[in-house]
Amino acid sequence: MSKMLTKEDLAKYPFLDQSAAFIAGYNLTLSDLTAPAYSGVVDRAVERVRRSIEGGAGAATLNLGDTETEILSYPLALALVYASGARWLVNRFATSEAKRCEELLKMEAAPKLAEIAKSSFGWKVDLEDLRLEWERLTFRLGLADYLEVAPQFHSPSWKLTNKYVDKGYVFLDTKDFSRLLAENLKLRIIRKSGEEEAKNFELPAALQPHLSGILGLLEGKKELYEDEFPEGVVDEARPPCIVAIANDLRAGKSLSHMARFAITTFMLNVGESVDGVLKLFSNVADFDEGKARYQVEHIAGMTGSRTKYAPPKCEVLRSFGLCVEPDKLCATVSHPLNYYKRRVRAGPATSAPRGEDGRRGGRKGAQGRHR
Ligand code: SF4
Numbered sequence: 001m002s003k004m005l006t007k008e009d010l011a012k013y014p015f016l017d018q019s020a021a022f023i024a025g026y027n028l029t030l031s032d033l034t035a036p037a038y039s040g041v042v043d044r045a046v047e048r049v050r051r052s053i054e055g056g057a058g059a060a061t062l063n064l065g066d067t068e069t070e071i072l073s074y075p076l077a078l079a080l081v082y083a084s085g086a087r088w089l090v091n092r093f094a095t096s097e098a099k100r101c102e103e104l105l106k107m108e109a110a111p112k113l114a115e116i117a118k119s120s121f122g123w124k125v126d127l128e129d130l131r132l133e134w135e136r137l138t139f140r141l142g143l144a145d146y147l148e149v150a151p152q153f154h155s156p157s158w159k160l161t162n163k164y165v166d167k168g169y170v171f172l173d174t175k176d177f178s179r180l181l182a183e184n185l186k187l188r189i190i191r192k193s194g195e196e197e198a199k200n201f202e203l204p205a206a207l208q209p210h211l212s213g214i215l216g217l218l219e220g221k222k223e224l225y226e227d228e229f230p231e232g233v234v235d236e237a238r239p240p241c242i243v244a245i246a247n248d249l250r251a252g253k254s255l256s257h258m259a260r261f262a263i264t265t266f267m268l269n270v271g272e273s274v275d276g277v278l279k280l281f282s283n284v285a286d287f288d289e290g291k292a293r294y295q296v297e298h299i300a301g302m303t304g305s306r307t308k309y310a311p312p313k314c315e316v317l318r319s320f321g322l323c324v325e326p327d328k329l330c331a332t333v334s335h336p337l338n339y340y341k342r343r344v345r346a347g348p349a350t351s352a353p354r355g356e357d358g359r360r361g362g363r364k365g366a367q368g369r370h371r
Pocket residue numbers: 239240241242313314315317318322323324325326327330331333334335336339
């Protein structure tokens with residue numbers, strides 16, 4: 001174990017390579033964890049998953065009085081999540097663990113954060129003490145590592161143009177560095193779920209009842225599943241913001257980066273193909289299909305970080321002036337995808353038969369933009 005990382009650290013951050021080495025020292029299989037002696041580990045693993053489904057305090061549940069249980073329960077929780085085969089749960093669990101870790105990471109000393117980044121993520125990072133007028137930047141991170149994670153964040157503050165960059169490094173404060181570490185953890189959990197090992201993973205029979213309990217909890221959240229979207233895009237279920245952007249595109253107007261990102265992510269998430277999205281952009285004067293295809297495929301998770309991006313929340317769209325003519329339903333949602341899901345669920349009253357392009361509903365319903 002690194003001198004800098006204690007057993008408590010491994011319990012706080014069970015994703016660390018050092019935690020994996022610690023677990024390997026026990027020489028246990030998942031089946032061994034079903035023995036009565038490890039019932040506390042199983043309970044804690046199930047609790048981790050349950051909390052990710054239901055939401056709730058993250059770091060507050062950490063029990064540093066029983067570090068072994070904290071460390072051992074993490075891979076078991078991951079096994080339950082992967083065995084569920086539910087992409088929504090993988091995302092939810094990854095987000096929950098990332099949030100839990102971020103809360104703890106923010107409170108750590110800079111050398112420990114750098115050690116975690118180097119030893120478990122292989123990041124090129126050094127400690128700095130750069131004092132600018134308005135901030136103190138403690139970390140110097142290689143640009144490649146920064147760019148692997150930062151594009152996940154939509155806030156303009158993460159753009160390189162808003163960061164202090166020098167000679168291939170970006171300089172960060174503790175808060176941002178902790179956020180990046182946590183987001184990288186989230187990406188790792190999600191990416192691993194797509195690997196053959198996770199896909200073909202079989203849970204020991206003795207753990208099946210726990211998995212059944214988790215699947216039962218998921219039933220109650222079914223309305224949130226991305227997979228619940230119907231086949232084919234239901235045009236009439238699109239929220240006013242997306243309709244307005246689509247209208248601008250059809251009129252050949254040039255759009256802001258955020259507007260392009262919003263419509264691309266929205267359409268991909270409701271089941272539009274990459275070609276279908278490219279078609280939307282084809283009227284724009286400076287349309288370059290090769291460049292656009294690369295960007296859309298990246299956002300679809302087909303290249304680069306392999307993460308499919310979600311559309312921004314309503315509050316983000318609002319701050320970019322893209323929330324236009326919100327209707328009554330808008331007042332009850334905080335995300336354009338929730339708007340769409342509700343309109344789709346509302347049934348045939350809002351979804352018309354498919355048109356020639358395979359879509360349901362027409363292009364009508366588009367409103368002019370009023371800001
Ligand atoms: S409230 Fe949300 S869904 Fe409705 S128009 Fe505004 S951004 Fe779109």
